Amino acid sequence: MKFFPLILANLFRKKLRTALTIGSFAVALFLFGLLVVVHGAFNQGVDLAGVDRLDVINKVAIIQPLPMSYRDQILRIPAVKAVTHDNWFGGIYQDERNFFPQFAIDVENQRQVFPEFVIPDDQWKAFVADREGAVVGATTAKRFNWKVGDRVPIKGTIFQGTWEFNIRGIYTGSRDQDDLTQFWFHYDYFDERRTIEKGLIGWYIVKLDDPDHAGSVAKTIDDTFANSPYETKTETEKALATGFAKQFGNISFLILSIGGVVFFTLLLVTGNTMAIAVRERIGELAVLKAVGYTDRFVLFFVLGESILIAVIGGGVGIGLSKLFTMGGDPTHGFLPYFRLPGPAMIMGVAISLAVGILAGILPATTAMRLRVVDALRRV
Secondary structure, three states, X not given: OOOHHHHHHHHHHHHHHHHHHHHHHHHHHHHHHHHHHHHHHHOHHHHHOOOOEEEEEEOOOOOOOEEOOHHHHHHOOOOEEEEEEEEEOOOEEOEOOOOOOEEEEOOOOHHHHOOOEEOOHHHHHHHHHOOOEEEEEHHHHHHOOOOOOOEEEEEOOOOOOEEEEXXXXXXEEOOOOOOOOOEEEEHHHHHHHOOOOOOEEOEEEEEEOOHHHHHHHHHHHHHHOOOOOOOEEEEEHHHHHHHHHHOOOOHHHHHHHHHHHHHHHHHHHHHHHHHHHHHHOHHHHHHHHHOOOXXXXXXXXXXXXXXXXXXXXXXXXXXXXXXXXXXXXXXXOOOOOOOOOHHXXXXXXXXXXXXXXXXXXXXXXXXXXXXXXXXXXXO
């Protein structure tokens, strides 16, 4: 540590070059942070999918409905603990850009199937008692400054007309990654008012008493409704979420490809910077050796400069990406989980450190092997 001021002095000898190299690291790690956030956002549903839940959708497509009568038949299947159903609404609040997911839900069974969503009992009771009541996620409530008691108009797109709801509750999640953007309202009220597909629902969510029964229960459900007008496709919540994520392409491969190119470029830039710095200071390094400093000291002295540049630049980049993501989802509901987790920040700094070592090792080794006589002859 006592030689740290000397390392700093060498770095600031060429201020512009040092600033540009640090800036390269900062931009690269900022990009790394954003890629990690986007990857996490697209895979949120996969990571949080309940291992004890199945999704039952129409075999043709998820946008095709299913009969309400299927519920009782599914409940009679062994290992099925509870069944609820959802229906996509797809309305607009004030402006088309104000996207957030809206669902007509089975009020009676929603909390049994989704225990991770937390809502005070008094708010839930008020919601159940109000036919036009609604429950909204904390993120969406904060976004529009909604509070319990507000009356919210939503213009239907699929189901025409202006629908008005009373905010009776605001839910939170038991996990940091839980989706807090949803808007729930009564299926009975929804089915009563709509003019199309009456008596039909969007899809079923089945809660199992044991995740090990998922495969057999899914097969039994599909076999039960085979050759009917509304055949089903049943799969685990994780499998369905994975399918949706794959529709956007291989995000992991994209991140690895971009990250690999960026950090290889960083390696070249930093290595070139340190090589130039060593060539410019051959005489000084020779003097250090001449007055008694060891080869090992010279090695770590040069390597320390490379590591310091990498850590400063990486820290700045990761810090900027964290600040950027602290503002929440910039897509207004398309990527509800838009956060940079702590482990990813540590990984970013570790990658910066590794690049700093790799980029500095060759110039540092060259400086270490430098012979005093040969170096002073060039001066």
